Amino acid sequence: MKIIMYNVRQDTEGRFVREWAKETGNEVKVVHEPLSADNVNLMKGCDGLDILQTMPIGDEAVYKQIADMGIRQITCRMVGINMIDLAACKKYNLKVTHVPVYSPRAIAEMGVAHAMYLLRRIGEYRYEMDHNADFSWPANLMSNEIFNLTVGLIGLGNIGSATAQIYKALGAKVIAFDPSYNPADEPFVTYVDSADEVIKNADILSLHVPLLPSTKGMIGAEQLKMMKNSAYLINMSRGGLVDTEALIQALKNHEIAGAGLDTLADETTYFGKKVTPADVPADYKELAAMPNVTITPHSAFFTETAVRNMVRIGLNDVVTIVNGGRSRNEVFLG
Template sequence: MKAYVFSLSPVEERFFLEWEDQHADDEIKYTTSPLTDDTVDLTKGFDAVSVQQMEQIKDEKIYKALADNGIKHLAIRQVGVDIVDLKLAKKYGIVVSNVPAYSPRAIAENGLTGAMYLLRKWGYYHRKMRRGDFTRPVELMSDEIFNQTVGIVGLGRIGSAAAELYHALGARVIGYDPVYNASLEPFLDFVDLETLIKTADIIQLHIPLTKDNVGMFSANEFAEMKDDAIIVNESRGELIDTKALIVALKYHEIGGAALDVLEGESKIFGRKFEDVGSLPEDYTELINMPNVVMSPHSAYYTKMAVKNMFFQSMTDIQRTLDGQAAIFQVK
């Protein structure tokens, strides 16, 4: 197998070397840079590429260059494939795969952690304590999770894991998904999206981004939510209208937001800013709110998940090059 790995992060290096040790006959090269029009020529002489990046791969020139270079498989080391143009990949005969289940619990647990932080009002306490105020005002009395109704939007592998976690803590769990899954009945009640939005105390998003659901949570949805409800986004930032979210938080139309993703996050996440004053205004406003907790698209970031992302990606490449169907091919 001859494969080129793009955007290899420092934490992936140990798993890159582990794969090499186990597959001595493979020729694998890597770069820390993403796959772009400027780097696509690195793929000459290889059969497949593996990427994990936020940069879009939508330019037809990239797909033509990949095909001309002999690339047969484009493996995405993540769940979301919205960075890829599947029609162009098909046009140039390139198989696309992703890693849909590297560790569903890692992401589900991160969402639960954010929800609990907000439910117990830690952000408000932290702000007060930094000012030397260690009192417990009435308005900061919190609720317990078993008294909450949790709504999960999207009941795939990650959403299902989230439902099981909340159910185990005693919460009432309701869920919305266009596809009914009877195996989830022990953990939740299926409802329509409107009922979920109006009923849930905590709403957690676990759905892929499509052109049809951009901004699916905006001013109208926030107005329908309970005024103390918490929204948790572990999927894609563009599912939430950020400006509408800021307004809803400022004017207490909702209670809080736990965000692992953010609209336009590729300009921020994964980078270090020496001048924090240069950060986008929306991010700065959100991060300074006591009823917001954020992480830099790091919900997946566990040892098990990172290894699984790399190994599953490479395994599917191997299958394609051996004439077998990729286990996680995206069509």
């Protein structure tokens, strides 16, 4: 079987791809760029398709080209599928799979790391030391300890659940809102009736929901005003969940204490890339200059365990679907 993989970094995924190909006896054609209308023709002669995307793959014509070349599936080696036109996939009989669980703990740990850095005021101490030669212990930088705090989660899927378990182990009270109730989370979480209840009561508010029309901008000016002035917002999910301009204003107005961000709404133009200083957006620069904000370039997933699992689960799903089987990671197309 010949599989084409798009957006493969040789310095990270490459060795896991080679290991898998050697173990299974399948051929993998590697393309370093994401799938687009400009390179869709490269999959000609291949049996299966595996992609990693942060941007749409193109208009309906691209999906038709994929189907016309004999491909019957699109495997996304990531959780999010918002860059895939599911209606076009259904129209051209393209099955879609994703990797909903590759290492929930990788993202959970990064979120907790951001939160603890902010909670202990490390960025603010560094700012005073570096800019003002102030090595004292000002009263306004006295911090709290995690066991005294309430952590609020919106979304309690695999990553949310892993996050809850870590915070619970650290002694925090954990509350969460999710439309689906999972009794397995009972030892770690107290469910509440609404997202607003979480927002109002959390000392650390952590987002773990997909980006959908219903969740886009779910944290805006109104929600930020609901939060405690001493609360921190943590977003390891999707940048579009948060109104960036509203967040900047809330931070300037001291409506919240800080923010830990692994994702921003306009990140696809620069996160995951090396760009020129002129290409860095103004909103990033403004946030990054704040000592009570931490930003990472959507790298929470970037652990050896997670990358290996993304590669292997994705490629295994390609083989399963091409051979006529059904993957448990298949996306319902309606």
